[in-house]
Amino acid sequence: MSFTKTTEQDSHYNDLEKMSVNEIISHMNSEDKTVPIAVEKALPLVEILIENVVKKMKDGGRLFYIGAGTSGRLGILDASECPPTFGVPNDLVIGLIAGGDSAIRKAVENAEDSTSQGWMDLKAHNISEKDVVIGVAASGTTPYVVSTIKRCNEEKIITGCITCNKNSPLSIAAQFPIEVVVGPEFLTGSSRMKAGTAQKLVLNMITTTTMIRLGRVKDNKMVDMQLSNNKLVDRGVKMIMNELNVTEEEASQLLEKHQSVRKSISYGRKQ
Numbered sequence: 001m002s003f004t005k006t007t008e009q010d011s012h013y014n015d016l017e018k019m020s021v022n023e024i025i026s027h028m029n030s031e032d033k034t035v036p037i038a039v040e041k042a043l044p045l046v047e048i049l050i051e052n053v054v055k056k057m058k059d060g061g062r063l064f065y066i067g068a069g070t071s072g073r074l075g076i077l078d079a080s081e082c083p084p085t086f087g088v089p090n091d092l093v094i095g096l097i098a099g100g101d102s103a104i105r106k107a108v109e110n111a112e113d114s115t116s117q118g119w120m121d122l123k124a125h126n127i128s129e130k131d132v133v134i135g136v137a138a139s140g141t142t143p144y145v146v147s148t149i150k151r152c153n154e155e156k157i158i159t160g161c162i163t164c165n166k167n168s169p170l171s172i173a174a175q176f177p178i179e180v181v182v183g184p185e186f187l188t189g190s191s192r193m194k195a196g197t198a199q200k201l202v203l204n205m206i207t208t209t210t211m212i213r214l215g216r217v218k219d220n221k222m223v224d225m226q227l228s229n230n231k232l233v234d235r236g237v238k239m240i241m242n243e244l245n246v247t248e249e250e251a252s253q254l255l256e257k258h259q260s261v262r263k264s265i266s267y268g269r270k271q
Contacts, residue, residue: 003167007138007191009184016187028193031186035197038182046205049134049160049176053206054213056132056158057092063210064122065095067136068112068144070192071162071199072097073104075136078203084232086216087224087260093207096121098144111144118148127157134206135161138195140168140179149173162202164195178202223262227255236261244268 013019013027039046053063065075076095083090098117099108111117122133133152135145140163149159150173161174164182171177180202182194211217216224227233233255240251243265254264 003165003169005139005141005165005168006181006183007164007185007195008189011184011186011188013186028186031194032197035180035182035194036201038180039198039201042178042180042202045176045178046202049178050206050209050213052158052160052176053132053210056130057210057214059130061128061130061132062091062125063093063207064125064127064131064133065093065136065203066118066122066133066145066148067096068098068103068142069107070196071136071138071142071145074196074199074203075134076104078200078207082207082211084226084228085222086211087226088211088216091125094125098142112142113144115143115147118144119151122148122152127152127155129156132158132160135159135163135170135174136199136203137161137168137170138164138191138199140165140170142170146170146173162199164191164198218262218265221261223260223265225261227259227261236264240264240268 016024057063065079067075076097079093079095082088082093097103099111102108103111133149135149137145146169149161149170152159153175159174160176160178161170162178163170164180166179166181171179180198182198185191185193187193221239223239225232227236236255237248237251239261240246240254241248246268254268255261258264258267
């Protein structure tokens with residue numbers, strides 16, 4: 001099967017340093033507009049992977065993202081947003097990055113080239129057949145990710161991936177691959193741009209849809225969100241006011257008592 005790294009091909013734009021600011025951002029914007037179209041083409045694959053994630057989570061499993069560099073950071077970002085947004089435990093969705101937590105802020109030399117560390121990182125979280133592991137790699141060739149997905153397959157763990165090259169080693173290794181082919185970057189090889197945007201869009205779909213299917217959303221509201229700051233408390237109060245048709249003071253009292261939008265609404269309905 002032929003494999004071409006479109007993420008590494010030359011930009012369609014030359015002499016970037018000679019462009020005005022307006023020209024640069026206009027061309028970047030034109031390229032960015034192509035990303036949702038590429039994601040749309042991959043939706044059937046996204047759906048299949050999500051169905052498998054939901055099934056495993058309903059049976060007590062967890063979701064792991066594993067990546068390096070920008071891809072690893074995006075996985076960690078998505079995972080870290082799940083507890084505050086949906087009120088789930090911190091270890092339900094876990095993001096792992098080559099080089100460990102220090103690599104979130106600063107690149108760790110040669111970390112992504114390891115073919116054994118990824119599995120060791122998963123073992124530290126007691127990975128099992130109940131879980132799902134999704135490799136995130138724009139290139140689809142990162143050794144840290146590809147080797148881990150292959151090992152997960154051997155251990156009968158469901159695997160998926162998000163990559164931006166067609167027929168990559170990662171796509172071939174993963175049981176449920178998602179390929180979002182966005183083409184060459186505006187800045188040649190800078191896959192933090194269109195490829196990163198594409199990955200973020202797909203990650204949003206995976207966790208948000210999964211949490212909706214797990215009952216963590218009511219109507220279109222985040223009723224299980226953590227009330228970690230004043231903005232979120234105010235949002236919670238407004239949700240309760242709208243759902244129960246009560247005053248702001250009554251909603252605030254309910255929220256203060258139950259410390260949960262869902263529980264406040266449930267209690268209010270019983271009164």
